[in-house]
Amino acid sequence: MEQVIRVTKTQKSFITEKGQCVQALKDINFEVGAHEFICLVGPSGCGKSTLLRIIAGLEQASSGSVMYQDTPIRAPHRQIGMVFQEYSLFPWRTVLDNVATGMEFAGYERRNRERRALDYLQLVGLESFTQAFPYELSGGMQQRVAIARALATDPDVLLMDEPFGALDAYTRIVLQKELLRIWQTNRKTILFVTHSVDEAIFLADRIFVMSATPGMIREIIDVPMPRPRDRANPRYGALAVHILARLEQETVHAAQ
């Protein structure tokens, strides 16, 4: 399988406002293949968002190397898109313009933007809301707009930082299924941060379990179950028990 993202011996430290050094990530090593769906889980504050921001080129690693194909990532890259937990839409722009704006930043010509925006809004089921403003939409609909905006620039890699974290349980399940449908159609490579072990098992090809601060990758778990995954399958439950126990160990370890 072609490797798309390669993270090698990566560390990240921050200097706080009080001048203290906080090590957020320690010796991170992994590769992500083309079209893989990876979920990252780990205790709160273990560096998941930091890792994603480094891969997005929004933050620099303190040491180590982070590559997209053969290129070191040092700044935001056209082929790497990101979706955040907060819907991060422009409140003064319509749904259509929000999606088109992403393409404007990515350098798409004006005449292509509207057509593509419509195509992607259709993909996420919002074709009848093109002229609505974000405040007129539910949280789930706003997150669909954010996903359409990220996909419309046709990135190779999609980084998703707790994108469904603020949604109610039912909307979350609906969007998980939608995301899988889109991923299966568009064959993106996805790195998805979640606090939900259930969500990770439902979505991922592989789950990276991180340790508490400083974040390291403790375990990489293959999820070989065919999709759509059945939450009632005993293997699903057994995997959830295993990962939850691992996370509990990490949290207890960190508290000692």
Ligand SMILES: Nc1ncnc2c1ncn2[C@@H]1O[C@H](COP(=O)(O)OP(=O)(O)OP(=O)(O)O)[C@@H](O)[C@H]1O
């Ligand atoms: N800009 C910054 N300055 C100083 N410290 C930071 C900065 N950004 C992150 N940190 C620290 O780095 C560590 C990792 O933070 P990060 O937000 O990546 O964790 P996380 O796993 O995404 O957390 P959560 O699951 O709660 O969202 C934390 O200790 C955090 O306080």
